[in-house]
Amino acid sequence: HGLYRIEQFWSNGTEAGYRTKEIILYYPTTLIEEQSQINGFTESTVDISVDFDDSYTPQGLDGIFANVVYSFDGGANISLVDQSGGTWTASISTTGISPGRYTIIVYAEGYALENQSTTIDVSLIHDTEALTVVWSNTNDISYVESTELSVAYNRLGGVPVTGADVNVTIGTTTWVLNWDSGSGTYKRIFYGDDVDPGFGSHNLTILAGRSGYEPQSDSTVTLDISEESTTLGIAWSGSTSITYVESVTLYVNYQMSNTTAIPSATVEVTIDSNIFVMNWNDTSKRYWYQFNGNDLLPGIGVHSLTIEANKFGYQYQSDLLQTLTITEEPTTLVLSWSNGNSITYV
Structure with a gap:
């Protein structure tokens, strides 16, 4: 490859001529990108x-023979490193660049080399931190308690991501968390007496995302809901x-763990097969029942009592x-006599 000269001479008996032409012979080349599509982060x-x-x-082809430059989104040409x-x-x-799709065009050239170019597509989003999950009243509550789930969805560096879609799924039910500007987190309150999710140990799947931001998820969180302890x-x-x-x-005191009485419960006494509500x-x-000695039931005798108290959620x-x-x-x-117990005929 390189520069060559073609010389031409001629003579036809009456005249003679001479002319030259320079040509460059190029080596064929290839330019292949390692990745044609790149997903990256802003501020990186x-x-x-x-x-x-x-x-x-x-x-x-190294720097001795070639020069390779790139242009990002139509900007100035910048050399690549050999x-x-x-x-x-x-x-x-990508500092200062907004999320979006961009094009990088790479140009490669050299003396007596076939020029080449290739295009690389780049998609940029904001980088985010792993979700931070906090419970207001632990993740273990009873039927009469509640606890608030707070999820922090932040950009790298700790800046909260507003306007995001943050939700939590338990089983087949999904709840959307609400943005709280005061704390910079997304929140939802779970009540022990909610029909869903109900009693049991539940595995939560938390998802957070927004267009232009790296989505995050957490499937390590659990929520335990149990019946209220009673005495x-x-x-x-x-x-x-x-x-x-x-x-x-x-008298029967049927109470919660904090000694609060439980009204509207079913409290019964069983004697033999007879039930007294x-x-x-x-x-x-408190609950009460009066037993009268002259009642038909339970009647005369020595009776063993079975006292039971129950209410849903307790x-x-x-x-x-x-x-x-x-x-x-x-x-x-x-005994007494009106006139003694010894009398005469008259």
């Missing part, structure tokens, strides 16, 4: 690499041993230690 760099080769010899062996590279800064307190108004003419009242007293905040409680004894009323017989 995009690395490109191309191979410029003489396809006739063949051999890589890495030898025909490989040329460049690290392109059962038993008291009697008097002795549990009564006669046929006496009565006694049974206890009554709610809204003043004393732990079931029972007590099998109580007994009730009902006896006949003790009596005496007193």
